[in-house]
Amino acid sequence: MADGSGAVISLISRSPLDLTLPVLVSSAGERARLRFLEFFAAQIRNPNTRRAYARAVSDFLSWCADFGVTELTGVTPLHVATWIEFSGRTLSAPSVKQALAALRHLFDWLVTGQVLTLNPAASVRGPAHSARVGKTPVLEAAEARALLDSIDVSSPAGLRDRALIALMVFSFARIGAALTMRVEDVFVQNRRLWVRLREKGGKQHVMPCHHTLEDYLHAYLDGTGLAGEPKGWLFRTIQRGTGQLSERRLEQSDAHAMVRRRAKAAGIETAIGNHTFRATGVTAYLKNGGTLENAAAMANHASTRTTQLYDRRREDISLDEVERIRV
Incomplete structure (x- = not known):
């Protein structure tokens, strides 16, 4: 590509953005190409949001091209509304609301x-949706305790997995924040162990450790020798063949596979995920x-409305009431 966007695309191809220009964008000229790339590079900082937005935009613009739209300026509110309607049949x-936001x-x-004179998505309404209770599976306190106790901690992998799960349960940490922690983010303050989490939007959050989490983190750091590497990743992958920690950070997909594997080994049939432990911790805290x-x-959380999605105390009430149906 001879124009200036070629250098930008080359630069971005070496970064975690991993973007491919849709046909309608690549044929719209240099200004459109650069502006499109700048949106994902400069405006969307969260990698998960970036991936979701890129997928939605790519799907929509590809659909428009297949539908007969030949220019980016030819996209209309009718195209957006029709695509949103079709998407609602499978998503x-x-x-769908996230795709429309993108x-x-x-x-x-x-x-x-x-690049455009009007926003064709501005007037399009998304589907109605209101959630008072989240869909994330939650473990009972006894199940969470059984899961933690079932992990064999005679290896670095066991020490790591127990510490990671306990961190999410006892500090309500998001998996994304937990996996971006450095060793130095576990520190002593006022004779207690604290953890430092970097949440969405670059917000830094510190929490004192529950005594159980404190024990597990000490065991992990001391048992693996990580205490001497303050700048290194806290949760890392396991090297093949050695069983020792590598220098590479554990990814969310790896963590998800781990918790599913650990739950199955503990005899837990609930289809849990990484966010299960955050919801489990919040519910246990509120129950007590x-x-x-x-x-x-x-x-x-900026609002208690978000926290309420993790509160599953009403599920116990519902189960008790269901058992009153005697026939």
């Missing part, structure tokens, strides 16, 4: 960059007299 309402933000960026406001602060 959940939250996924289109709105991208087209806004293209309008302010004078904790307040919703403090749970929100501990989970670093």
Whole structure:
């Protein structure tokens, strides 16, 4: 590519963005190409959001090209509305709303960059969706305890897995924040162990450790020798053949496979995921007299409405009521 966007694409191809220009963008000229790439490089910092937005935008623009749209300026609100309608047949309402948000933000960026004159997604309404209770599976306190106790900690992998699961349960840590921790993010303050988490939006959050988590983290750091590597990743992959920790950070997909494997070995049939432990910790805290406001602060939620999605105390009430149906 002879124009200036070629150098930018070459640069981005070496970064974690991993973007491919849709046909309608690549044929729209240098300004459109650069503006499109800048949107994902400069406006979307969260890698998970970036991947989701890139997938939604790519799917939509490919659909438009297949539908007969030949130019980016030819995309209309009718195209967006039709695609949203079709997407709702196979995707959940939250996924469709996220896809529509991706289109709105991208087209806004293209309008302010004078690539387009109007945002074709601005007037399109997404599907109605309201959630008072989250869908993430939650473990009972006894199940979580059984899972932690079932892990063989005679190896670095066992020490790591127990510490990671306990971190999510006892500090309400998101898996993304947990896996980006460095060894130095576990530190002593006021004679207690604390953890430092970097949450969404670059917000830093510190939490004192529950005594059980403190024991597990000490055992992990001392048992693997990580205490002497403050700048290294806290949770790492296991080297093949050696059983020792590598220098590579554990990825979310690896962590998901690990928790599913550990749950199966512990005899837990619930289809759990990485976020299960955050919800499990919040629910256990509230069941034992904790307040919703403090749970929100501990989970670093901006609103208690978000924390309520993790509160599953009502499920126990519902089960008790169902058992009253005697026939």
